[in-house]
Amino acid sequence: MPLQAHYQPYRLNFRFAAGTSRGILTEKTSWFIKIYDKENPSIIGIGECGPLSGLSIDDRPDFEDTLQNICREFNRLDLEIYSWNISIILEQLVGNQWPSIRFGFESAMLDYLHGGKRALFDNDFVSGQKGVPINGLVWMGSHESMLQQVEEKISAGFTTIKLKIGAIGFQEECAILAYIRRHFSAREISLRVDANGAFTASDVHSKLKKLAEYELHSIEQPIAPKQIDLMAELCEVSPVPIGLDEELIGKFDYAEKRRLLKQLKPKYIILKPTLLGGFELTREWIETAHRLDIGWWITSALESNVGLNAISQFTAEFDNPLPQGLGTGQLYHNNIPSPLTIQEGHLLYDSLQAWDFGLLNSSRISSTA
Template sequence: MKATHHKHILNFKRPSGTSRGILKQKETWFIYLESEGKQGIGECGILRSLSIDDVPEYEEKLRWTCENIELGEEALLQELIEFPSIQFGVEQAFRSLRSQSPYLLHPSAFTEGKEAIDINGLIWMGDETFMKSQIKEKLSAGFSCIKMKIGAIDFDTELKLLQSIRREYSVNDIELRVDANGAFTPENALEKLKRLSELDLHSIEQPIKQNQWQEMAKLCEVTPLPIALDEELIGIFHSEEKKKVLETIQPQYIILKPSLVGGYRGSNEWISLANNQQIDWWITSALESNIGLNAIAQWTYTLQSKLPQGLGTGSLYTNNFEAPLIIENGALHYNTKKSWEVPYIK
């Protein structure tokens, strides 16, 4: 078996704002496997300043992984426990190699084009005019669930934007989620949650920064608005510690980005623990290219979650790979008539 890795810079169509800054580009890497005339591909995607494996030796670890590919998937996953995005790339690549097609990782009614995955429309941070234009665009595109990133501009302005949606669309028409990315403080979070709760929101992601377990637990206990943990799950590698996080904080939801929590295996462990505590969950991509998004979407469909998922990121880039993934009427579809166009894969 031969393994190689290649870096790819994804360029955003327009700068996208989060509470951690403006994104113009995203680095990602691909692991390619070749064995007995077959090929496999997996994406290793990190988010700068967020991924636990955003470290100087990242590419060195990728090189080591390719040089030691003969160790096999199980051994590599154990060795890569502190590199969750490479774990996920390895999982994808081996599954891809074993599959009939490098891109058909989890055959289902989704990959047959018979069923779709409901997703949320993502509203990026920006000035009021920009955010209003995005909201209008998502609503006209048929989304019934919208997720708005908040925390970058004035809170009252963000509140007015949400109020303007609610004036036109009731909770029965549009589900609204917000993502604070840790922008609130323990001191002001509850007051802001109370004001947001008046708008019949579905939930808020990560209202305060991660690693403040006791403060987050207090919020989850008294919040008038359901709280979803996101960044809080990053960098927690072992089952006992995962269990401790959920038991301590007792959130209403958790959100799983496979590239940030150890791929399928890491995500499945979180899901199992959450189910045991009656904590609901959904899956979100982490701005991967269509290679990683495809791997996440196919797996997500098999989980049969009833909630809208966060998988609408494939159209963000000017130089993404051509893929059968398309968004129509607020859902992700697999168009079997479209083909893949990816370098190195024939």
């Protein structure tokens, strides 16, 4: 019996209004891919397609129609899945212009290939022997709410804190950074900031100079992408190490990736597999970064625990001591219950905790016939 693919939309609701420089987030829709054989329906591979509004190149009105057509084509092709042909199927079935769909199908196929147990990779993280270090994320909000988040993260054992900046006023944000530094040195607490491209050509140099006073680990995407000459200059002269994030989105060709990193020479790149087209395409960024002596870490793109689990397991395939951006599993009050837990600044996979897809199973299943 040929394998079948179906999808389900699912609306995730935030526990709080999550502030970014692009606006306030209160909900997010993901589409879950299910791959199975009708003759053996107990084995189901599940993946998540979760385009990020305003950022993913496949955040388009025809997203669901395209997803439905890809599922129909998958069902028509009478496919079998092996480790060697997953990338071939993805290239022929999805291509590069729908990165979150490619990520969802890749995750679902890997899950199916490994028995439908949500264990996509075989490593110490999946076996529960080793956690992945993560940063504590502080969302934009009022001065008081951001300070409260900082204190909560430090109390929870995080030694790396990442703050979203660029929305409440630069002086207020500097005051929060100054507060942290008055109480914790750079050796005690590492600080990252993410501007999401909020700075302009006229103010970026002065703001980076001011931010350097707080001994930051790095700043992500200080200016909007596609300002190549200015970004190259900033990567060279900035007193705060620069990490590229949005700059990487939409780049799928290996040669193009290498040219970009050679030209800009950032200190770090920040990788979101959902936005970059899945694991193999993300691996190209990692291998290129290694060859050019560029640091990297991986972050979620606000996926549910299904996507976060897949990304975390992939991250654990690499020996990277830098804290990763994978602490988003507690964002939603209707997230899919999973074995993922956070303890003392580490993401852990507790195999004694079961997956519970009751919420997802009660959602409608699309027709792809």
